[in-house]
Every structure is written in structure tokens, then in C-alpha cells.
Amino acid sequence: MEARFSTVTKYDEVLYRELMEKKKRKLGWFRRYYITISELALLTVFVIRSAVLEARGQTPGEGLMITLGVVAAVIAAATFWIERKNGPQREDRAVRAKVRAMAIRSGKAGEKEEVYWFEDHCIIQTADYAGKFCYTGLRRIVEEEHYYFLYFGGDRYIPADKNGFRTGRPEKFLKFVQSKISEKG
Known part of the structure; x- marks a missing residue:
């Protein structure tokens, strides 16, 4: 035959x-922008803390709070821009590492x-x-x-x-x- x-x-x-x-094994949005997300979470905590202090009538130092808030926002924006620019290279490195791992696990590389x-x-x-x-x-x-x-x-x-x-x-x-x-x- x-x-x-x-x-x-x-x-x-x-x-x-x-x-x-x-199998669509790519980096998710969180893994791409985790630093920016972490900074935005800290900025949110910072804003909520300021609002709570203000509601109690306490002043944490308005000039200092505004300056720190602006600095945190600028840092978050800069980090987002850097992550967005470098994201494809980082994702490609992650994909290559996963490909090597798949090859090793299969035993057929x-x-x-x-x-x-x-x-x-x-x-x-x-x-x-x-x-x-x-x-x-x-x-x-x-x-x-x-x-x-x-x-x-x-x-x-x-x-x-x-x-x-x-x-x-x-x-x-x-x-x-x-x-x-x-x-x-």
C-alpha cells in the first residue's frame, strides 16, 4: 500500500x-502596563487620602499636595509612554522565552x-x-x-x-x- x-x-x-x-499566548494588557497601573493606583490612594483629610478639615499642605500630585501624574504618563514604546520588544522577548519553554517541554525540539x-x-x-x-x-x-x-x-x-x-x-x-x-x- x-x-x-x-x-x-x-x-x-x-x-x-x-x-x-x-493558542493566543500573548501578554495581557496588565502585564504590558503594570508599572503604569501601579503608579495610577498609588496616585488614586494619594488623591483619596487628600480628600479624606480635607473633609476632616485638616490640611496636609496644599502646595505640597498639588506638587506631589502633578509629579505623580507626570511620572505615570512618562512611564506609560515608555511602556508603550518598549512593549513590543518586551512582548517579543516573552514570546521567544515561551517558545523555548514549549520546545523543551515537548521533548521534540x-x-x-x-x-x-x-x-x-x-x-x-x-x-x-x-x-x-x-x-x-x-x-x-x-x-x-x-x-x-x-x-x-x-x-x-x-x-x-x-x-x-x-x-x-x-x-x-x-x-x-x-x-x-x-x-x-
């Missing part, structure tokens, strides 16, 4: 980056995987592993810029590099795999 398609996929940074982007796609199953071969997957467990296929990700339930997936086809064409492969999903449903 001859395979309809065969692919070679290398587990490299590009693959893990696409996986991470698929740098490994090449050959997959032979038959009519009712696929065979995966690496330097130290060979396994067979039936398409009955296939749940969905996700197309990204450089890869197809075939999900078999849970976190189990098989990546297929669009540029790694030895046999067959990526467009026909996509139709083939989609037919396997629709056959089940």
Missing part, C-alpha cells in the same frame, strides 16, 4: 511560534518527523519512534501560515509543514484530511 501523502516536519522555533499564536498519510491512517516516524494513528480520532484541522495542525483530541496534534511535502500537494492534502473529519460526522 502506497502513501497518498508524505511530509517531513522539523520541530523548530517557527512551528512552536505558530502553535503559541494559535530540533527533531524531524516523517509522516506517511494513507487512506485510513498515518504512520509517524522519527529517529527513535514510530507510531500509527487512525483518522477516527481526528477532531479538527487548523491551517496556519506554514503548517497544518491536525488535532486528535486533548493536546495531541500532528503538524504538517506546508513546505515539507515529499508526496502530494498541500491543497489536496487539506481536502483529503477534511474529508476524513466529515466522514466521521
Whole structure:
């Protein structure tokens, strides 16, 4: 029996980056602007404290309070501008670190995987592993810029590099795999 398609996929940074982007693992707004948020929280506490003292009839020193408030607001604005300017670089560093961590956790970093796609199953071969997957467990296929990700339930997936086809064409492969999903449903 001859395979309809065969692919070679290398587990490299590009693959893990696409996986991470698929899972939307990016920095949230709080992590981007946490210093500014902290400064604004302190400024809010400062303003509330001033209002409470004023309501009691006590004066904390009006000139000093106004000066400190303006300085705190200027510092918060400057910090926000710096965080906004440097945010993309910091986010990229965080993404690279997460990509490296994903690669290490997977245990497949740098490994090449050959997959032979038959009519009712696929065979995966690496330097130290060979396994067979039936398409009955296939749940969905996700197309990204450089890869197809075939999900078999849970976190189990098989990546297929669009540029790694030895046999067959990526467009026909996509139709083939989609037919396997629709056959089940």
C-alpha cells in the first residue's frame, strides 16, 4: 500500500511560534502596563487620602499636595509612554522565552518527523519512534501560515509543514484530511 501523502516536519522555533499564536499566548494588557497601573493606583490612594483629610478639615499642605500630585501624574504618563514604546520588544522577548519553554517541554525540539498519510491512517516516524494513528480520532484541522495542525483530541496534534511535502500537494492534502473529519460526522 502506497502513501497518498508524505511530509517531513522539523520541530523548530517557527512551528512552536505558530502553535503559541494559535493558542493566543500573548501578554495581557496588565502585564504590558503594570508599572503604569501601579503608579495610577498609588496616585488614586494619594488623591483619596487628600480628600479624606480635607473633609476632616485638616490640611496636609496644599502646595505640597498639588506638587506631589502633578509629579505623580507626570511620572505615570512618562512611564506609560515608555511602556508603550518598549512593549513590543518586551512582548517579543516573552514570546521567544515561551517558545523555548514549549520546545523543551515537548521533548521534540530540533527533531524531524516523517509522516506517511494513507487512506485510513498515518504512520509517524522519527529517529527513535514510530507510531500509527487512525483518522477516527481526528477532531479538527487548523491551517496556519506554514503548517497544518491536525488535532486528535486533548493536546495531541500532528503538524504538517506546508513546505515539507515529499508526496502530494498541500491543497489536496487539506481536502483529503477534511474529508476524513466529515466522514466521521
